[in-house]
Amino acid sequence: MTTAVPTERRSWLLLGTLLLGQFMALLDVTIVNVALPSMRADLGASGSELQLVVAGYTVSYATLLITGARLGALYGTRRLFRTGVLVFTATSLLCGLAPTATALVVARFVQGAGAALMMPQIMSVIQLRFTGAARAKALSAYSAVLATGGVAGLLLGGVLVEADLAGLGWRPVFLINVPIGIAVYALVGRVAPTDRPSGERRLDLAGLALSLPGVLLVVTPLVLGHEQGWPGWTFPVMAVGALLLVIFVRVQRRVHDPLLNLDVLRVPGVRSGLVTLALTMIAYGGFLFSTALHLQNGLGDTPLQAALTFTAFGLTFGLGSFHWQRLPKRTHRWLTPVGMVISALACAVVALGFASGGHGGIPVIVALAVWGGAVGAAFSPMLGNSLRNVPPAEAAGASGLLTTTVQLGQVVGVATFGTVFLGLAPGAHAISITLALLAGVMALGAVSAAALARA
Template sequence: MTVLDPSPALPDRRSWLLLGTLLLGQFMALLDVTIVNVALSSIRADLAASGSELQLVVAGYTVSYATLLITGARLGALFGTRRLFRTGVLIFTATSLLCGLAPTAAALVVARFAQGAGAALMMPQVMSVIQLRFAGAARAKALSAYSAVIATGGVAGMLVGGALIDADLFGLGWRPVFLINVPIGIAVFALVKRVAPADTPSGARRLDLVGLALSLPGVLLVVTPLVLGHEQGWPGWAFPAMAVGVLLLVIFVRVQRRVPHPLLNLDVLRVPGVRSGLVTLALATMAYGAFLFSTALHLQVGLGDSPSRAALIFTAFGLPFGLASFYWQRLPQRWHRWLTPVGLAVATLSCLAVAVGFGSGGHGGLTTLIAFAVWGATIGAGFSPLLSNSLRNVPPAEAADASGLLTTTLQLSQVVGVAAFGTVFLGLAPSSHAISVTLALLSGLLVLGSVSGLALSRAVR
């Protein structure tokens, strides 16, 4: 079944070292979601890439990554989390090298799709290890570190990407944004073997091929139009493809309840807190993804900021997010289950304050930066307990299923947020009110998330 003892014990120093190594791999994978954005103009000039090829350089990673997360989680349960994580790191590292050495735009696109597949094998294993090796307060602390990495990964991608492009190391232009993964990946690959316990699967290694045949094209047909649709003006194939994808996923859900060894055991949804937690997570992450996308465009296109300056402005949001995600447990215990609904409620007000600040036509000054910081801190203070409370009652035997659902929800909701609210923003641009209207609409998602967070707090008390 899985590589780890199904009864979480008090983690030792080696467990924390293992977690740190896995989170380094996760950070590397998250970095590549945004790091490439700042390199697109250089890639276009160097490889004579078309607009469609540039879209696929960005989207290919996200499409394959989101499509394979559920499969990656199940493979980890069947063949061992260490084995699957190291396989993912190996694929990710090798394809990062191929990206950095790509002689043509087409080669780069293919390598990006493969790179996303490697990330999809890595990411679910991190959550599975947290559930299987940590319990109680230690699990909450581990999830806080996980949340902090998520909070900082996207912003760090813009900062690192901008710095590497500006530095033009060895005259390589855009290529170091991919090549930087190679030494990190080699180090992670070697460290995991030293700090993770050996894989000792038990039980039959059966992969639900019917579920695989339904889930892979289903998610692919839903994600691909969402990722590419707004860039291509929502072509005629987009909505029929999504409809077919949704139909396949509905059939997938029905089939999973009938097969003896399902790809995704949906019984985990009956665990108290999981269902309301996933809804809250989806709403909050949709708002987060849409905020990053629309605000980055507003700063760089609307206000003419460089990618590096835009990333520095986002640091006012990302740094408090990361710190609050990690240190929320220092607040009084009786507050913990209310942090998610209250955090999202305060984040709603901060979102509206940023909308008003940008409404003046400029950066909004110090007041807007403070609103960014408050927004980041309150989202961070709510996000880690959201994960902790959602997974609190999940039994170890269902860790892979919870991991697959959670990581897929994280990725899909960001894609949906960017597609829906990115379309709104682009439809209103270049009006100076485009960002204010978009953020005002995003505040509605945060309100719904706060209400759903109340249901979660009641489910886990």
């Protein structure tokens, strides 16, 4: 699994299995949100404990992605993915059986670590086992799962909590992962070839000692700050984290066997691709968070009703991710900037639709569908163009950067635009202003995407 092999049916079966694991991990980013009131009633959890149930997963997940990518390069993607699935599945069971809020918070932190071991391996497999049109198709599947995971989490969470299966309340939100995780673990063992030792067994401990606290100190205030009204500790902590990451980058350039090979940034298309990806995920995270709050708190929707509003966006995103290759090949390079422009315009239409004070009716649903289809058609070519020139030897570094950018982008989007939304007077004005700003972010993404198209 550490060397490129010809694309074959077994490779597609392997990819499907890995993507099932990815979908499971993405569900848990959002699936718990709708279960929080039930958790509070059952466990007597405080507001801060509930916040950590949500944030703990995201913090450990984002913090360990770079490390997970490097460990995969050293010890094998098969071994690391299965280890991640095992940790994720076991802690999902612990979450579902948690007797106290404290036990649930601890389990959620470890569950995020399991996800961080899984996720970078998927992109490494795509880079190493697929080429040409097959790689484009594999990236399309990856993008579709990435797009629909968060929305599906909202929907599934609402269904499970309202169903109250066997009187278990919120617990099936976590327990559903157990049979899926067992199946993924067994299937990967059957369809993935045995890992071959890389010959390098050194882990950059200096880089690890800088990157882990650096990312942790940046991510934690971003995740917790907007909920707590940005208390005084948040900005100094982020500043210390940013300083550690600057030192980390300088150290990585001098280390023979670095945790993150920054030479990948010199590959044509990688830098502009990462900028475009970051702006896209910032907009996506800010959109899901602020719109879900507006629908539930402002318009009185149930969590399930709010999730259904996102269905048009999620479905067309998936369709766009899968079917963009049917467009003329000469247009593929420019799908990302054009898709970002259309997305910005559709977002502006949604903002205008909500400005009336209601749900916006059919125009908002149509605009959400157009927005999802446009960003879906843009996303897969974005990944493909970003990684097109990355050599196999640098696949792990590229995977670590890409998956970390995806996660941090969403975190920054939630923190930044969640703060903007919550800082405005509640109602139509708040969501309209927030979405208008998000349209601006996507317009910036179109500019960086144009640079990517020319790379």
